[in-house]
Amino acid sequence: MNTKKLGGSHIKVENRKLVFNHIFNQPGISRPQITSQTKLSAASVGRITDELLNQGLIKEYDCEAGNVGRRPTLLYVCGEKIPALSIELDRDKQVCAVVDLSGKVHYRIKRNFQVHPHSPDELCQLVQEMIKEIMNHPDLADKQFAGIGVALPGLIDLDTGMVRMSSQLRWHNVPLGAMLRNMFPDMTITIDNEMNARAFAESLYGEIRHEQNAVILGIGSGVGAGIVANKQVYRGSGNKAGEVGHVIMDPNGKMCECGRYGCLQTFVADWALVEDARLFKQDADIYDILQAANNGEQWAISIINRFVRYTKIAISYFTSLLDPGAVVLSGSLLENHPTLSEWITREYENQPQAPFRLTISGLGHDGAIVGAAAQLLHETYNEYL
Numbered sequence: 001m002n003t004k005k006l007g008g009s010h011i012k013v014e015n016r017k018l019v020f021n022h023i024f025n026q027p028g029i030s031r032p033q034i035t036s037q038t039k040l041s042a043a044s045v046g047r048i049t050d051e052l053l054n055q056g057l058i059k060e061y062d063c064e065a066g067n068v069g070r071r072p073t074l075l076y077v078c079g080e081k082i083p084a085l086s087i088e089l090d091r092d093k094q095v096c097a098v099v100d101l102s103g104k105v106h107y108r109i110k111r112n113f114q115v116h117p118h119s120p121d122e123l124c125q126l127v128q129e130m131i132k133e134i135m136n137h138p139d140l141a142d143k144q145f146a147g148i149g150v151a152l153p154g155l156i157d158l159d160t161g162m163v164r165m166s167s168q169l170r171w172h173n174v175p176l177g178a179m180l181r182n183m184f185p186d187m188t189i190t191i192d193n194e195m196n197a198r199a200f201a202e203s204l205y206g207e208i209r210h211e212q213n214a215v216i217l218g219i220g221s222g223v224g225a226g227i228v229a230n231k232q233v234y235r236g237s238g239n240k241a242g243e244v245g246h247v248i249m250d251p252n253g254k255m256c257e258c259g260r261y262g263c264l265q266t267f268v269a270d271w272a273l274v275e276d277a278r279l280f281k282q283d284a285d286i287y288d289i290l291q292a293a294n295n296g297e298q299w300a301i302s303i304i305n306r307f308v309r310y311t312k313i314a315i316s317y318f319t320s321l322l323d324p325g326a327v328v329l330s331g332s333l334l335e336n337h338p339t340l341s342e343w344i345t346r347e348y349e350n351q352p353q354a355p356f357r358l359t360i361s362g363l364g365h366d367g368a369i370v371g372a373a374a375q376l377l378h379e380t381y382n383e384y385l
């Protein structure tokens with residue numbers, strides 16, 4: 001006889017989690033299928049699904065045309081009933097969105113505030129304004145949000161939400177978690193590195209949802225990676241894993257904003273490409289580089305070739321070190337200029353023996369906001385997920 005009440009309750013939570021996960025991962029699954037896959041009793045599956053239905057976390061539909069016998073009822077997670085507010089902060093772009101548990105973005109506001117060294121207070125003010133705008137929107141007024149998930153580039157203390165360092169935002173030891181909790185005392189708030197959020201989103205809804213191990217490489221105003229190991233975001237000992245942008249590629253290279261020479265981002269970040277281009281063409285931007293390369297101008301072809309070469313080196317470091325099943329390309333530079341992704345993927349086309357799949361993020365610009373919301377929702381509903 002089991003006399004451990006705590007143990008019994010734990011098993012109940014685990015069983016509910018198991019059933020919810022089966023419905024989440026296999027939309028349209030039936031109760032008999034859950035029973036057969038989980039080895040739980042039909043009575044337990046019936047009780048748990050009734051509980052989830054009553055809480056509005058799942059919904060059911062009768063199967064249309066049935067064969068012989070009783071038609072099964074198909075179960076789906078009621079993602080739209082479980083929304084979160086999601087924030088993405090970057091050097092020149094801030095997004096606030098409503099995202100639900102199924103990864104659907106319902107509403108989005110974007111600002112293009114340029115950060116500067118004294119910006120934490122101003123940026124928090126902007127976040128507050130965007131959240132208020134969303135909460136006051138007539139279509140969203142009756143929504144109950146599970147909390148606020150935030151994603152930004154930098155080294156972040158997960159427990160406190162302290163931003164230890166963000167070279168993109170030019171922040172050092174900014175207590176973002178405390179500042180936002182002060183503004184929204186009744187809301188659950190989670191803050192994480194943007195690439196970890198993207199990795200979480202990709203593993204739930206994106207290109208790598210069937211992969212156990214993968215790397216998401218993000219290239220934009222900085223360079224970073226999110227690592228998925230055994231279906232979990234790998235964070236290292238201090239939530240700093242994947243900070244590949246400051247790996248030194250050439251000690252005699254260009255000075256980086258971190259104060260060292262020749263970091264990876266000095267070869268592949270958007271500003272590095274633009275800096276080189278302006279040696280040839282005043283006020284050149286990425287569009288000018290791509291157009292000039294298309295016209296066969298050597299300086300532009302050289303910039304892109306070097307970009308591709310160093311991106312390939314970064315990919316090879318990850319694939320040698322981690323043996324991922326897939327590498328996903330993401331980040332604002334590649335999302336705004338898909339031609340650059342094509343230049344990279346072309347390099348791998350003649351290597352069918354490559355032991356990993358190179359792919360481009362399908363979530364694109366939404367990767368960070370979808371991931372930040374998903375992290376918040378999974379933390380809030382961790383008894384189910």
Ligand SMILES: [Zn+2]
Nearest residue numbers: 246256258263
């Ligand atoms: Zn650096």
